[in-house]
Amino acid sequence: MDIAQSLPAGTPFGGELERRPRLLVVDDQPVNVQLLYRVFAADHQVFAATEGNKALEIARQQQPDLILLDVVMPELDGFEVCQRLKADQLTRDIPVIFLTANADPESEAHGLDVGAVDFIGKPFNTKVVRARVKTHVTLKRQGDLLRRWVFLDGLTGIANRRHFDERLAVEWARIQRSGAPLSVLLIDVDHFKRFNDSHGHQSGDDCLRRVAAALASGLQRPTDLVARYGGEEFVCLLPDTDGYGAQHMAEQLRQRVHQETQPGVSGAPWPAVTVSIGVGSARLDLMHSADDLLREADLNLYRAKKAGRNAVRAGAAALSA
Numbered sequence: 456m457d458i459a460q461s462l463p464a465g466t467p468f469g470g471e472l473e474r475r476p477r478l479l480v481v482d483d484q485p486v487n488v489q490l491l492y493r494v495f496a497a498d499h500q501v502f503a504a505t506e507g508n509k510a511l512e513i514a515r516q517q518q519p520d521l522i523l524l525d526v527v528m529p530e531l532d533g534f535e536v537c538q539r540l541k542a543d544q545l546t547r548d549i550p551v552i553f554l555t556a557n558a559d560p561e562s563e564a565h566g567l568d569v570g571a572v573d574f575i576g577k578p579f580n581t582k583v584v585r586a587r588v589k590t591h592v593t594l595k596r597q598g599d600l601l602r603r604w605v606f607l608d609g610l611t612g613i614a615n616r617r618h619f620d621e622r623l624a625v626e627w628a629r630i631q632r633s634g635a636p637l638s639v640l641l642i643d644v645d646h647f648k649r650f651n652d653s654h655g656h657q658s659g660d661d662c663l664r665r666v667a668a669a670l671a672s673g674l675q676r677p678t679d680l681v682a683r684y685g686g687e688e689f690v691c692l693l694p695d696t697d698g699y700g701a702q703h704m705a706e707q708l709r710q711r712v713h714q715e716t717q718p719g720v721s722g723a724p725w726p727a728v729t730v731s732i733g734v735g736s737a738r739l740d741l742m743h744s745a746d747d748l749l750r751e752a753d754l755n756l757y758r759a760k761k762a763g764r765n766a767v768r769a770g771a772a773a774l775s776a
């Protein structure tokens with residue numbers, strides 16, 4: 456079975472194999488970056504960094520399929536960058552190939568110890584670099600598909616609750632260190648029981664798939680996640696997003712679901728559905744765990760339902776409500 460083909464279009468996992476591989480090139484010498492850019496730009500999406508901290512930031516945000524990493528750089532050297540990539544759950548599965556002029560066995564062994572998949576000496580042969588990149592990108596993508604299959608919701612093709620729970624734990628730990636904002640959205644399809652009673656369970660399943668696809672296509676950053684939380688409930692994880700940003704996103708998603716489930720758009724024989732959305736935003740001074748964050752979102756979802764459904768509710772008042 457072709458896994459990619461069996462996924463609905465518009466979900467984060469559909470179309471995964473068709474897109475161009477994403478490559479991050481890291482070297483403190485701009486001339487080397489330019490050289491590698493020329494080698495790969497025609498058939499890859501190439502990101503570049505000339506120092507380690509920038510490389511870590513790009514890796515987190517852009518989720519490249521592979522990183523070509525210079526060893527000798529001022530400040531953070533390549534070994535240190537690689538160790539940090541491997542310590543972060545968001546970047547640890549990205550293969551790293553070291554590029555270095557000092558390709559002695561000792562440093563090569565060290566490079567493999569810190570988690571690199573390969574080592575290429577400088578000056579490098581273009582064909583060799585291309586061949587090795589191709590091999591490791593292919594392996595990476597096969598691994599991604601298998602990993603994601605474990606974390607997929609069978610009905611809708613988006614992430615399942617297990618995946619969400621794991622990502623939430625990681626993000627919660629991260630904001631303890633960084634103090635960065637973090638928000639979640641709890642999203643519930645309005646009057647879904649009534650929908651099932653009127654149109655049947657097959658249509659109900661179809662409806663959930665369309666809602667999932669609408670939510671997935673509405674997310675903007677690779678680090679945003681939408682998952683099926685259970686039944687007709689969905690959840691979004693929005694790293695680096697404060698309460699205002701999350702409320703704005705929730706409002707966009709609310710409108711998008713209603714638009715994309717219109718019979719004229721969806722082609723389905725049943726009427727459009729709406730969702731109610733509750734926003735939760737991390738406040739480290741008041742919240743003790745990620746459960747508190749979900750509780751705030753749940754209370755706000757309850758307020759949205761009480762307000763007549765097809766609505767977004769946000770705000771800190773919820774925890775004491």
Ligand SMILES: [Mg+2]
Pocket residue numbers: 482483484525526527528
């Ligand atoms: Mg260098």
